[in-house]
Amino acid sequence: MSTNNERYGLLIDYDFCTGCHTCETACKVEHKLTHGQWGIKLSQDGPRKLENGRYEFTYVPIPTSLCDLCEDLVKAGKFPTCVAHCQADVMSYGLVKDLAKKMAAKPKMVLFAPK
Amino acid sequence: MAYEISEYYQKHKGESQWQDGEYTCTRTTMWTGPGCHNGCGVVYYTKNGKVEKVEGDPYNPFNLGKLCMRCLNYVEAASSPERLKWPLKRVGERGENKWERISWDEAYDLIVKEVRRIQSKYGPESIVAMEGTGRNVIWQVPYLCYAGFGSPNFTLGFLSGESCSMPRLVTEAVIQGDFSFGDYSAHFPDRYDNPTWKVPGVILIWGQNAIISNPDSSLGHWIVECMKRGSKLIVVDPMLTWLAAKADYWLQVRPGTDAALAMAMNDVIIKEDLYDHDFVEKWTVGFDEFAERVATMPAERAAEITWVPKDIIEGAARLFAKADGAATTWGVSVDMAVAGVSAAHAITGLWSITGNLDKPGGQSIIQYAYDLGMAYDYGLEILSEEVKAKRIGNELPLKQTGYGATAHSDTLLKQIENGGNPYPIKMFWFQSTNPIANMGAEAPRIYKAIKSTEFNVVVDLFMTPTAVACADLVLPCAMSSERWSNRNWWMPLAGIRKVAEYEEAKSDEQLILELGKRLNPEMFPWKDDKEWNDWIIKEQGSKAGITYDQLNDMIYSYDHFEYYRYEKGLLRRDGLPGFNTLSGKVELKIGLFESWGLDPLPWYQEPPESPYSTPELFKKYPLILTTGHRSWEFFHSEHRQLKLNREFHPDPLIKINPETAAKYGIKEGDWVWVENYRGRFKQKVKFEELHPLVVNAEHGWWFPEMEGAEPTLFGVFDSNSNNLTTMCQNGPTGYGAPYKNQLCKIYKVTEENSKILPSEQVTKLGGFNYVYK
Ligand code: SF4
Ligand code: SF4
Ligand code: SF4
Numbered sequence A: 001m002s003t004n005n006e007r008y009g010l011l012i013d014y015d016f017c018t019g020c021h022t023c024e025t026a027c028k029v030e031h032k033l034t035h036g037q038w039g040i041k042l043s044q045d046g047p048r049k050l051e052n053g054r055y056e057f058t059y060v061p062i063p064t065s066l067c068d069l070c071e072d073l074v075k076a077g078k079f080p081t082c083v084a085h086c087q088a089d090v091m092s093y094g095l096v097k098d099l100a101k102k103m104a105a106k107p108k109m110v111l112f113a114p115k
Numbered sequence B: 001m002a003y004e005i006s007e008y009y010q011k012h013k014g015e016s017q018w019q020d021g022e023y024t025c026t027r028t029t030m031w032t033g034p035g036c037h038n039g040c041g042v043v044y045y046t047k048n049g050k051v052e053k054v055e056g057d058p059y060n061p062f063n064l065g066k067l068c069m070r071c072l073n074y075v076e077a078a079s080s081p082e083r084l085k086w087p088l089k090r091v092g093e094r095g096e097n098k099w100e101r102i103s104w105d106e107a108y109d110l111i112v113k114e115v116r117r118i119q120s121k122y123g124p125e126s127i128v129a130m131e132g133t134g135r136n137v138i139w140q141v142p143y144l145c146y147a148g149f150g151s152p153n154f155t156l157g158f159l160s161g162e163s164c165s166m167p168r169l170v171t172e173a174v175i176q177g178d179f180s181f182g183d184y185s186a187h188f189p190d191r192y193d194n195p196t197w198k199v200p201g202v203i204l205i206w207g208q209n210a211i212i213s214n215p216d217s218s219l220g221h222w223i224v225e226c227m228k229r230g231s232k233l234i235v236v237d238p239m240l241t242w243l244a245a246k247a248d249y250w251l252q253v254r255p256g257t258d259a260a261l262a263m264a265m266n267d268v269i270i271k272e273d274l275y276d277h278d279f280v281e282k283w284t285v286g287f288d289e290f291a292e293r294v295a296t297m298p299a300e301r302a303a304e305i306t307w308v309p310k311d312i313i314e315g316a317a318r319l320f321a322k323a324d325g326a327a328t329t330w331g332v333s334v335d336m337a338v339a340g341v342s343a344a345h346a347i348t349g350l351w352s353i354t355g356n357l358d359k360p361g362g363q364s365i366i367q368y369a370y371d372l373g374m375a376y377d378y379g380l381e382i383l384s385e386e387v388k389a390k391r392i393g394n395e396l397p398l399k400q401t402g403y404g405a406t407a408h409s410d411t412l413l414k415q416i417e418n419g420g421n422p423y424p425i426k427m428f429w430f431q432s433t434n435p436i437a438n439m440g441a442e443a444p445r446i447y448k449a450i451k452s453t454e455f456n457v458v459v460d461l462f463m464t465p466t467a468v469a470c471a472d473l474v475l476p477c478a479m480s481s482e483r484w485s486n487r488n489w490w491m492p493l494a495g496i497r498k499v500a501e502y503e504e505a506k507s508d509e510q511l512i513l514e515l516g517k518r519l520n521p522e523m524f525p526w527k528d529d530k531e532w533n534d535w536i537i538k539e540q541g542s543k544a545g546i547t548y549d550q551l552n553d554m555i556y557s558y559d560h561f562e563y564y565r566y567e568k569g570l571l572r573r574d575g576l577p578g579f580n581t582l583s584g585k586v587e588l589k590i591g592l593f594e595s596w597g598l599d600p601l602p603w604y605q606e607p608p609e610s611p612y613s614t615p616e617l618f619k620k621y622p623l624i625l626t627t628g629h630r631s632w633e634f635f636h637s638e639h640r641q642l643k644l645n646r647e648f649h650p651d652p653l654i655k656i657n658p659e660t661a662a663k664y665g666i667k668e669g670d671w672v673w674v675e676n677y678r679g680r681f682k683q684k685v686k687f688e689e690l691h692p693l694v695v696n697a698e699h700g701w702w703f704p705e706m707e708g709a710e711p712t713l714f715g716v717f718d719s720n721s722n723n724l725t726t727m728c729q730n731g732p733t734g735y736g737a738p739y740k741n742q743l744c745k746i747y748k749v750t751e752e753n754s755k756i757l758p759s760e761q762v763t764k765l766g767g768f769n770y771v772y773k
Helices: A022-030 A071-075 A081-085 A096-104 B007-011 B074-078 B104-122 B140-149 B166-176 B221-228 B258-271 B277-283 B287-294 B299-306 B310-322 B340-353 B409-417 B443-451 B465-470 B508-519 B529-540 B548-554 B591-595 B615-620 B643-648 B658-663 B758-763
Strands: A008-013 A040-049 A055-063 A091-095 A109-112 B017-020 B023-029 B041-047 B050-056 B088-090 B099-101 B127-131 B154-156 B202-206 B232-236 B249-251 B326-330 B427-431 B455-460 B473-476 B485-487 B493-496 B623-627 B653-656 B671-676 B679-687 B694-697 B742-748
Touching: A008 A055, A008 A096, A022 A040, A022 A081, A022 B643, A055 A109, A081 A091, A081 B050, A091 A096, A096 A109, B023 B493, B050 B074, B088 B104, B104 B127, B104 B427, B104 B455, B104 B473, B104 B508, B127 B140, B140 B154, B140 B427, B140 B508, B154 B409, B166 B340, B202 B221, B202 B310, B232 B310, B249 B310, B258 B287, B258 B299, B258 B310, B258 B340, B277 B340, B287 B340, B299 B310, B326 B340, B409 B443, B427 B465, B443 B465, B443 B758, B455 B465, B485 B529, B493 B548, B508 B529, B529 B548, B615 B742, B653 B658, B658 B679, B679 B758
Parallel strands: B127 B154, B127 B427, B202 B232, B202 B326, B232 B249, B427 B455, B455 B473, B623 B694, B653 B679
Antiparallel strands: A008 A091, A008 A109, A040 A055, B017 B023, B023 B041, B041 B050, B088 B099, B088 B473, B485 B493, B623 B742, B653 B694, B671 B679, B671 B742
16 A cells, blocks of 8 residues: 555646546546446536525546556656546646645645545 | 646657657647547557547647547547448439449549539539538638539538628628637737736627537637636526636526627617727727617617616626726627627627727737638639629628628528529539538428439538438548648648548548549649648748648647737738728728618617517417537537447437426426427437526437438438528528527427327428428
8 A cells, every 4th residue: 555645646626627528538538448437427516506696516527446547648757648638727647745735725626546 | 737748748849750669649730520620739649550549739739738528539430430431322212321332533533424514504503512610621612612613602501691600700800800709818829828918807708608619719618727817707698508607797698689688788888988988989980870779779678688687788798898808709609690790790899899809818800820711712713703693692792792702501592492593503512511410400491402403422421311311422531630731720820640541531632632633624733632732831821931841840830919900000901000991990880781781780680480579479389499509529410420429428408497397297308399380309308507488409410320211311300400490581691590599399209299200201201391481
């Protein structure tokens, strides 16, 4: 088991995730996942009207147990493909401890350390 | 989060091609098909002449390393076993879907024989060439039409009122002399870091779910980048999109009433003295008349017409006018109404009177890089005046004066239906267009028209419903990675490099060139597609001072761009300050319209069918049907055969407010029939936050997995929203059509009411039993 200091993860700024399905597709294509299988899966909350008249409409993609943090790509010096292609540029890859620092700086962030 | 570049790509910076193990990696541009209007930068990984993987090019400033779902799944598309592989000649009857393989030479011989016969018997104008939405066939097909067939009748796949972009573009052309786009820094290679660029204070998104749709000039997610940097949003949309949910103002407009809304917003800005006096005085003409006209549409009145509450209209107008830079992004919804041109006029007014034109973070005047913008008029000058005058719809003033090269689809349809007066239509050339699946309003009527000719050719990637229904010859087209081409729309100028081959498929350039050489060799002097591209880059784009090979090595090239060019005399040919219009100013009152006897000021007209214009009909059909909104997975009728895209989106969806559904006893996931007096179609219900009286159906649906032969015809009419839309109801300019504002009713699909499906109804039983006017 690796220690927290060397674990890697995905930081997602769900303030701006548009639900474009790009991360899901990129992952499926890269890992040749079959119909019905996902390395990352989008979930949706809303749209729902709030008391202040604005709306809650939020997407969060959740890495599944099939996510290997794109081991092969990372070894080759690339970013995980979901991170590289995220249309809204809301995904980051890195050491959990570094991502946690970024997370502290802005609300509506979620940090996943799938393995 | 900045746009980071991985170690791997840093290592390959500046390289346009390199070897990675057994793969050859190539940086170039993708520009359909399949895909969309945009030209994202890609890296192809090829092995043995096949693309095995595609990544976004992190060094391309356009997409900054990102690809969306459609290009990420390019490999499935390019290697799909269903792709057309070689020329096919019809052996059975039209509609039987029976073909035999022939060689390209045989195909060319057949075409030349038929073209010669039709030219001499009926005149070249009896041949109509069309393409679908203008992408990487934008200049090739018009050139074939004019230079190869000698016909002035190049048109856009039966698009009624040319209501995709054309109304907006011609309106901008007559008002401000150039096109303009919301300024998301598109024209700078250093993008958001460019020091002269400013984040728009407000972004007005009008009739477009920008993050899903794919206009020529921008990627929707650039708006998200601006949101992160502080831009506020105003969204005009009948449906609560993700963007609308994040907006400061969401204007839930009644479909087809955009002109009234835009007039009222202008009125609020003028009445509350929020307009830019300095800009208006120095750089516009007709302001007083414009102000007087928009005053006929005060916010109270617009609220009644548009169903947007008065305080929201006013609030949005104020926010727009007071913003430090207001950028506008608009979609086909603006065009798709009889009053489309007028809506475009009034929206152009908004950015003009607030001084947002040609200013950082406002509305950028983006010209084509190095003036190289090949379009629908490529080759038109070859035709004699006499032939040009025969163009269908030539009597429309905007056409006559050169604002729009295309023949008018609605007039074309009428000409076919009236028995060929003033001359018969005998041949269709369809290149990358599938008009009975989408684009043509009133699909069943289009179906009859395309079957009426003597000879039809379809060039496409897959066998389509249009091809089965009417083609005598089907030719396989190359995909983006299989062609030498270039993208010259807006910025940057980019090379498209051939890295793969597929069976006998040929690029649009290649097949048009080979055919052109047989039809009219003088006009097709280039040796091959590469030489044609080279000629274009060197001649038409001479300002760039590069060859085609150099462009491919550079991948893309940005022309110089600066703001406030109207002040510096950089927009007009005569070098004087001002805009590229007759008066040199922004014409809030359009001089050209006035001289043609058209209303020079914005006006509002109810959609031809609506709760107010046809109250009796509304009793029978109590819902407003809007169609044509985009989805992540598909581009118009493309991508339906791709398993991955279909996994995300297996069925055609109609979006309905849950309250409305409950009223009709409908649950989410139910299939419903959507019907009006023109016909019906079925789609699956999805709940959305829509106005309770509005339903929103998808377009472009056909089912490649279904039987291709008639009567099924890939089920093309079963879920086709264009069974309910209408041709030939255009605005006074000939532009604009009510695609997005029809009336309908809905009811649940049952076994009982589904014994005869629309495809059978149309192909076998003579169509729905209504008679069009
Ligand atoms: S990191 Fe790789 S494996 Fe994990 S979700 Fe993203 S694309 Fe899939
Ligand atoms: S790619 Fe990015 S924006 Fe799109 S759904 Fe995934 S996380 Fe959200
Ligand atoms: S389909 Fe997506 S990735 Fe491909 S060109 Fe269009 S926007 Fe870019």
